[in-house]
Amino acid sequence: MKDPRTTFARTAARLLDEDPSVALVYAEISGQYFGDAERRHPERVVNVGIREQLLVNVGAGLSLAGMRPIVHTFASFLVERAFEQIKLGFSHQDVGGVLVGSGGSFDASQSGRTHQAPGDVALVDTLPDWTIWTPGHADEVEQVLRAAVQGNGRDYVRVVAQQNHEAYPVRRGRFHLVRRGSGATVVAVGAMLDPVLEAVRGRDVTVLYAGSVRPFDKTALRSLLTVPDVVLVEPYLAGTSARLVDETLIDVPHRLLSLGVPRTELRRYGSPADHLAANGLDAAGIAAAIDRFGAEAVRAA
Amino acid sequence: MTSLQEMTYTYDDLPRLMSLMTGDEKHTAAATSTLDVLWVLYDEILNASPDTMHDPGRDRFYLSKGHGPMAYYAVLAAKGFIPVAWLTDWAAFDSPLGQHPDRNLVPGVEISSGSLGHGLPLAVGTALGVAAQGLDSRVVVLVGDAELDEGSNHEAIELVGALGLRNLTVVVVDNASSTYNRPGLVERRFRTEGWSTHAVDGRDHAQLREALRTQNRPTVVVAHVERKS
Numbered sequence: 001m002k003d004p005r006t007t008f009a010r011t012a013a014r015l016l017d018e019d020p021s022v023a024l025v026y027a028e029i030s031g032q033y034f035g036d037a038e039r040r041h042p043e044r045v046v047n048v049g050i051r052e053q054l055l056v057n058v059g060a061g062l063s064l065a066g067m068r069p070i071v072h073t074f075a076s077f078l079v080e081r082a083f084e085q086i087k088l089g090f091s092h093q094d095v096g097g098v099l100v101g102s103g104g105s106f107d108a109s110q111s112g113r114t115h116q117a118p119g120d121v122a123l124v125d126t127l128p129d130w131t132i133w134t135p136g137h138a139d140e141v142e143q144v145l146r147a148a149v150q151g152n153g154r155d156y157v158r159v160v161a162q163q164n165h166e167a168y169p170v171r172r173g174r175f176h177l178v179r180r181g182s183g184a185t186v187v188a189v190g191a192m193l194d195p196v197l198e199a200v201r202g203r204d205v206t207v208l209y210a211g212s213v214r215p216f217d218k219t220a221l222r223s224l225l226t227v228p229d230v231v232l233v234e235p236y237l238a239g240t241s242a243r244l245v246d247e248t249l250i251d252v253p254h255r256l257l258s259l260g261v262p263r264t265e266l267r268r269y270g271s272p273a274d275h276l277a278a279n280g281l282d283a284a285g286i287a288a289a290i291d292r293f294g295a296e297a298v299r300a301a
Numbered sequence: 302m303t304s305l306q307e308m309t310y311t312y313d314d315l316p317r318l319m320s321l322m323t324g325d326e327k328h329t330a331a332a333t334s335t336l337d338v339l340w341v342l343y344d345e346i347l348n349a350s351p352d353t354m355h356d357p358g359r360d361r362f363y364l365s366k367g368h369g370p371m372a373y374y375a376v377l378a379a380k381g382f383i384p385v386a387w388l389t390d391w392a393a394f395d396s397p398l399g400q401h402p403d404r405n406l407v408p409g410v411e412i413s414s415g416s417l418g419h420g421l422p423l424a425v426g427t428a429l430g431v432a433a434q435g436l437d438s439r440v441v442v443l444v445g446d447a448e449l450d451e452g453s454n455h456e457a458i459e460l461v462g463a464l465g466l467r468n469l470t471v472v473v474v475d476n477a478s479s480t481y482n483r484p485g486l487v488e489r490r491f492r493t494e495g496w497s498t499h500a501v502d503g504r505d506h507a508q509l510r511e512a513l514r515t516q517n518r519p520t521v522v523v524a525h526v527e528r529k530s
Contacts, residue, residue: 023433025426043433049463051456054422061426064412066357067433069426084416085453089423092413094405 001163002138005102008159009033011145012070012100016041022070022149023062027055029073030102056082056099060089063097068149074108075101075117075158083123090154091127097155098148099124104160105236105261106272118261122240124156125214132214133157134190134235137167140211144170160235162191162272170211175220181205184229184290185221187241189213192233195276198283199290205231216244228254231290235281237261257293259286310379312340318375321388329371334476334503334526335364335443336372341509342441342472343376351381354409358436361427363412365420366445366474367401374398374407382409418451420444421471425457428469439516441470446487447479455490461519462494470513470520471496474503478529491521500525 009030015022016037023044026034031047038045044067048054052073059071071078078101079086090097101120108115124130131153133144141159147170148155168176175187178197181204188196189210196207206224210217213234221230230245238260245256261279268278276282280289310318316330323329330336343349347360364373371391378385383398391398397406401415414420424442431438444454461469473487492498496519501508503524512522 023430043429046429046464048456048460051460053418053453054425054456054460057419057422057453058426058429061423061428062430062433063426064361064423065427065430065434067430085419085422088413088416088419092403093423 004135004138004141004159004161004163005030006033007138007141008072008100008102008145008157011142012072013037015070015146015149016044019068019149020044021066021068023067024070024072025055025059025062026071027052027073027077029077052077052082053085056085057089059097059099060085060093060095063090063095064093068152069097070100070145070149071097072100072102074103074115075120076103076115079120079123079156080117086124087127091129096152098145098157099155100145100157100159102159104158104162106275107161109272109275110269112269113265113267118236120156120158120236121213121234122237125240129154130214131155131172131212133170133211134213135159135170135211136164136190136193136209138163139167140170144211147172158190160191162235164191164194168209168211172212173215173217174212175208175210175217177220177224178207178209180224181207182226184227184231184293185225186231186233186290187221189232189234189241192235192281195281195283195286196233199286203290205290213241216241216248218244218248221245221248225249225252228252229293230254231257231293232259233281233286234258234260237263255293257289259289312344314379315340315372315375318378318385318388319371321385322371322374322391330375333369333372334445334474334529335366335369337504337506338443338472338474338509338524339372339376341506341513343380345510346513347439347441349409351409354382357431357434358438360439360441361411361424361431363414363420363424363427363440363442364402364410365412365414365424365442366417366448367414368445370398370400370402373402377407377409380409383407417445417448418453421454421457424469424471425461425466428466432466432468439468439470441472441513443472443474446473446475446477446482449473449487449490450479458491458494458496462496465495466519467517470516470522472513473521473523474526475523476526476529487523488521495519496521499523
């Protein structure tokens, strides 16, 4: 199986070959994958060293000069450390760019809190007009990066090691209908799809897959809803998309279960699987939460 | 009668233009630390005019120190980027001119600034971007000496020195306003990182012109002006 992060690096290198307006800025992280691209395009591939404030604003400055920047490091340093640079360098200047944050909430399970960014999507979501991509498979990373770089807007691509066994077509702001049921609607974001499908096996629910979570696909959620029960399963801060479910169903009395990473620090090491289980985001945890939510009971009533 | 478009303004008109914003005759203009640097840049150095505003090959001026932008707006008005009539109601709800400039509202303004420590890192990206496109543009960024407190500047100063960016100039308007300022410290910091370093009298147009005119490696011009009172 292909690895999402190396797929990102390989795709970025191809995009640099194909389009002279594309630039790549990074801050040491992932440098082991960019050597060839850097030798081929020394004027457009820049390692700024361990300097994340500079990283983000160099990307924005390239955009001010008419280039299409790809800006990359771990999500914790890209979004959390350099957030004001994202807010002012990109949004306030009103220039485009593609930020690629790797690691997400669980890749660095052995590294501790410093390298984990469960708040990345929520933070980017405080700003208007960002497309947020949450690919759940290496093949989706390639699709998504191409779509983002070929556009001219502001894109945040969340690249994580965990993958679903199958890739889906991912389109900006669109959910993919995985299965239709007569009970609750479960929205699985990124690599949460496989554990969600295992959790709902034998349950008569609708499952939507979100490989792109901003814009939030209100049309799909609204049109495919059967009973007004929604379960969000997000691999980052729990409730990040809750307000959008509420906006979608503003005129429908509804119930919402928001699963994701809690605010509490786990302070444990171990594997990503350990962390998923501890946060109730493995199949067993998701199934138990859905049972408590009573989705099936509502369907039976 | 001369139309507004045909009018040419000189340095001597700047106090009057600034007084449209401040309501005060002469004092504010004379006390504005950036006035002379801005005038020399727009009058003699930069390839930047209302006609070349969208030309990819134009020179870029980034006002990083966005506080106290009256001198900047006065120079932009004098050079025809914005109408003089805009100056009178600046910072009002309907005015495009705020207490910090916004590039999306003001013609000729290349970056929106206000929060300190962003202009130089943005300028590094732009300098790389114009060079990658083979454009012969200079990027000039103005910072204040106290603004250099922000660590983001030092990330940029180090990288620019390491890469040897030939098309980037920093003007530090130094009115010794940093709490922990020490004479010569600004120059030493840039020189340590390999920048071509010039210290000039920030009120002396001939000295500013001479220091800003040529460029073949990363260049800093420290423009010393009277201490902030």
